[in-house]
Amino acid sequence: MAIVGLPNSGKSTLFNRLTGLRQKIANYPGVTVEQRLGTARLEDGRDVTLIDLPGIYSLAPRSEDEQVAHDILTGAMPGLPRPDAVLLILDSTNLSRQLMLAAPILALGLPSMVVLNMADDLHSRGGQVDVEALSRQLGAPVALVSAMQGEGLEPVYRFLAARGIAPAPVELPVLDDVPHCREWAARIGHRAAYQAPAPPLWTRRLDAVFLRPLWGPLIFGAVVLAVFQSIFSWARPLMDAVQSLVIRSGAWAGSLLPDSVLRSLLVEGVWSGVGSVLVFLPQILLLFLFIGILEDSGYLARAALIADRTMARVGLQGKSFIPLLSAYACAVPAILATRTIENKRDRIATILIAPLMTCSARLPVYTLVIAAFLPERPLLGPLLGTRAAAMLGLYLLGFLAAFGTALALKSSVLRSERASFVLEMPPYRWPSLQSLGLRLLDRAKVFLRRAGTVILAVAVALWGLAHLPLHDGKLPRIEQSFVGSVGRALEPAIRPLGFNWKIGVGLVTSLAAREVIVGTLGTIYGMDPHARALGLQRALRQDLTPVGAVALLVFFAFAMQCMSTVAVVRRETGGWKWPLIQFAYMGALAYAGAFLANRLVGWA
Amino acid sequence: MLQLNVSKLTSAGPSSLLELRPGEQGILDRLDLPAEVSRRLMELGFLPGSPVVAARSAPGGDPCVFRVDGAEIAVRRETAARLMLR
Numbered sequence: 001m002a003i004v005g006l007p008n009s010g011k012s013t014l015f016n017r018l019t020g021l022r023q024k025i026a027n028y029p030g031v032t033v034e035q036r037l038g039t040a041r042l043e044d045g046r047d048v049t050l051i052d053l054p055g056i057y058s059l060a061p062r063s064e065d066e067q068v069a070h071d072i073l074t075g076a077m078p079g080l081p082r083p084d085a086v087l088l089i090l091d092s093t094n095l096s097r098q099l100m101l102a103a104p105i106l107a108l109g110l111p112s113m114v115v116l117n118m119a120d121d122l123h124s125r126g127g128q129v130d131v132e133a134l135s136r137q138l139g140a141p142v143a144l145v146s147a148m149q150g151e152g153l154e155p156v157y158r159f160l161a162a163r164g165i166a167p168a169p170v171e172l173p174v175l176d177d178v179p180h181c182r183e184w185a186a187r188i189g190h191r192a193a194y195q196a197p198a199p200p201l202w203t204r205r206l207d208a209v210f211l212r213p214l215w216g217p218l219i220f221g222a223v224v225l226a227v228f229q230s231i232f233s234w235a236r237p238l239m240d241a242v243q244s245l246v247i248r249s250g251a252w253a254g255s256l257l258p259d260s261v262l263r264s265l266l267v268e269g270v271w272s273g274v275g276s277v278l279v280f281l282p283q284i285l286l287l288f289l290f291i292g293i294l295e296d297s298g299y300l301a302r303a304a305l306i307a308d309r310t311m312a313r314v315g316l317q318g319k320s321f322i323p324l325l326s327a328y329a330c331a332v333p334a335i336l337a338t339r340t341i342e343n344k345r346d347r348i349a350t351i352l353i354a355p356l357m358t359c360s361a362r363l364p365v366y367t368l369v370i371a372a373f374l375p376e377r378p379l380l381g382p383l384l385g386t387r388a389a390a391m392l393g394l395y396l397l398g399f400l401a402a403f404g405t406a407l408a409l410k411s412s413v414l415r416s417e418r419a420s421f422v423l424e425m426p427p428y429r430w431p432s433l434q435s436l437g438l439r440l441l442d443r444a445k446v447f448l449r450r451a452g453t454v455i456l457a458v459a460v461a462l463w464g465l466a467h468l469p470l471h472d473g474k475l476p477r478i479e480q481s482f483v484g485s486v487g488r489a490l491e492p493a494i495r496p497l498g499f500n501w502k503i504g505v506g507l508v509t510s511l512a513a514r515e516v517i518v519g520t521l522g523t524i525y526g527m528d529p530h531a532r533a534l535g536l537q538r539a540l541r542q543d544l545t546p547v548g549a550v551a552l553l554v555f556f557a558f559a560m561q562c563m564s565t566v567a568v569v570r571r572e573t574g575g576w577k578w579p580l581i582q583f584a585y586m587g588a589l590a591y592a593g594a595f596l597a598n599r600l601v602g603w604a
Numbered sequence: 605m606l607q608l609n610v611s612k613l614t615s616a617g618p619s620s621l622l623e624l625r626p627g628e629q630g631i632l633d634r635l636d637l638p639a640e641v642s643r644r645l646m647e648l649g650f651l652p653g654s655p656v657v658a659a660r661s662a663p664g665g666d667p668c669v670f671r672v673d674g675a676e677i678a679v680r681r682e683t684a685a686r687l688m689l690r
Binding site for chain 1 (some may be wrong): 643648660661663664680683
C-alpha cells in the first residue's frame with residue numbers, strides 16, 4: 001500500500017508510526033529519489049507492506065519525485081507491483097488547497113483513504129471539519145489524525161486491515177486545469193463544513209526574528225557554526241573512540257592467530273577496512289541529527305532563504321549551503337545531506353563539488369608536506385605564521401575550485417532556470433523525537449550496508465595489492481608488491497609533476513583515503529610517521545624538491561582520493577555515471593594543477 | 605494633438621508582486637512565466653484571482669516570501685517581478 005501526500009504534510013511521521021523499526025531504505029535505480037519500504041503489524045497479526053512515496057504537489061510528472069510517485073501508483077515502476085491501496089495524507093490546517101491532490105489520487109481508481117493529519121494543530125487554532133461529509137463528497141473513507149501525537153489512528157488501521165473497495169465514483173475536475181482543480185477542492189471543503197484555522201501566530205513571530213536584517217543572519221551564523229563544530233570537533237572524541245575500539249579489537253583478534261598472511265589480511269585488511277567505515281558514523285549521525293531538527297522544525301527553509309543570495313551567485317541555491325559547509329569536515333556526510341535539495345540539477349552540482357572543499361582527511365597530508373618544506377616564520381606578526389598561511393591558501397584553493405566548478409556546471413551541463421527556485425515556508429513545529437530517532441537509525445543502517453560494503457571491498461582489495469605477491473610465502477616489502485609495481489609504472493607519467501615512484505605508490509594507496517599516503521610513505525622510508533616525524537620529513541626532502549612539494553599539495557587539493565566518497569556518490573546519484581565523471585574530472589584537475597604548479601613555482 | 609497616457613495617470617499601485625510592500629495585499633492577475641514554472645506556482649496557490657500578501661523577505665531582499673492560499677512561499681525576485689497584479 002502506498003502512502004502519498006504533499007511535502008510537509010507529516011507523511012513520514014505517519015509512516016514511522018505505522019512501521020516503527022521495520023523499515024528499509026533503498027534507491028530507485030538511476031534517480032536520486034529514495035525508496036522507503038516498511039511493514040505495519042496489524043491487530044490480527046498480519047503484516048502489511050507500506051511504501052512511503054516522496055512528497056509531491058501533483059501527479060503530473062515534472063520532477064523526479066513526481067515521476068517516481070506517478071510510476072509507482074500506475075504500476076509502471078519496474079520491480080514493484082501496483083499498490084493495492086493508497087493512503088493520502090493531507091495537512092488539515094490548509095485543507096482547501098491540499099485537497100487538490102485528492103483529485104488525481106482518487107482518479108486512479110485504487111481503494112483510497114484520505115488522512116487529515118495535524119488534527120492537534122487544527123483544533124488548537126480553532127479550525128474544524130465534518131469528516132463524514134467530506135467522506136461522502138470524496139467517495140472515500142476519511143480519518144482525522146495527529147501522527148505526531150498518535151491520535152485517531154484506529155480508522156487507518158481498520159482501512160489497512162480491510163480488503164479495500166474502490167472509491168465511489170465522484171465528480172472529479174479536469175486534472176490538468178489547475179484553477180479548476182482548486183475550485184473543486186474549495187467546493188468540497190466548503191460542503192464538508194471546513195473551517196480554516198487561525199493563521200499560525202508563532203510562525204509569524206519567529207519569522208520576524210529569524211528573517212530580520214541583522215539578527216536573522218546572526219542566528220543563521222550561529223546555527224551554521226554549531227553544525228560545523230559538531231562534525232569537526234564534537235564528533236572527534238566519538239570517532240577516536242570508535243577508532244581505538246576497532247584497533248584494539250583488531251589487535252586482540254590478531255593475537256589469537258599465528259603470524260601469517262591470513263592474520264595480516266584479517267587485521268590490516270578486513271579490520272581496518274571495517275574501521276574506516278565505522279569511523280564515519282559519529283559524524284554522519286551528528287550531522288543528520290542537526291539536519292533532522294532543522295528540517296522538522298521548519299527552520300531549514302528559513303536558513304535556505306538566508307543563504308540563497310550568496311549561493312545563487314554561482315548558480316546554486318540556499319539549500320546547498322549546509323552540505324557544502326559540512327564538506328569542510330568530510331564529504332561523505334555532506335553528500336548524504338544533499339537530500340534536502342529537491343531540484344535534481346542543483347543537487348547533483350552540489351554533490352559534484354563537495355569533495356573539492358578541503359576535507360579534514362587532507363590535513364595530515366598538508367601538515368606533513370608543509371612541515372617538511374616550509375620553515376615556520378611569522379608572516380603577519382604573531383597572528384599568522386608561514387605554515388598557517390600555507391594551510392589557509394590551500395583551503396582557499398579548494399574553495400575556489402569548488403565554486404568555479406559550480407559556476408561552470410551550472411552555466412552549461414546542469415543549467416536550470418533561475419525562476420524555478422520555489423520554496424514553501426512550512427509553519428514551525430516541534431520535531432518529533434521518535435521520528436528523528438528512527439530516521440537516524442535508518443541513515444546508519446543504509447550507510448553501513450551500502451557504502452560500507454563498497455568501502456570494505458576496496459580496503460581488502462588494496463590490502464591485497466599492497467601485500468601480494470608473496471615472496472617465499474612471506475609478505476613482500478612494499479616496493480615488491482603490486483602497488484609498488486604500479487607506482488614504478490606510473491613514474492614516467494608523474495615525473496613532470498616532480499614525483500618519483502615512491503610518491504607514485506603513495507598516490508595509488510591514497511586512492512582509498514587521502515591520509516593513507518602518510519602511512520604508506522612511512523612504510524616506504526621505514527619510519528613510523530608519528531614516532532619519527534622529523535625523520536620522515538627529512539627523508540621526504542631527499543626525494544621531493546620544494547617545487548614538487550607544492551605540486552603534491554595542489555594534487556591533493558584537487559584529486560578525488562576517497563573511495564568512501566565514490567561509494568556514497570554512487571548511491572546517492574543511483575549509478576556509476578556521476579562518480580566516474582567526478583573522479584575523472586578531479587583527477588584531470590589534479591594533474592593539470594600539479595603540472596602548472598610545478599612549472600610556475602619552478603620558474604619563479 | 606495631445607495624447608494623455610491615461611493608464612500612466614490612473615495606475616499608481618504596484619504592477620507585480622515584487623513591488624508589494626511587506627504587509628500589502630494584491631490580487632494576482634497572470635503569471636508571465638514558462639508553463640512548467642507557472643504550473644508549479646499555481647499548484648502552490650498562486651492562482652489568477654487569488655489575493656497575495658507580501659510577507660517578509662530574506663535579509664537582503666532576495667528571495668521574497670508571499671502569503672497566498674494559506675501558505676507562505678518564497679520565490680526569487682525575478683519570478684516575483686513576472687507575477688502580475690490586477
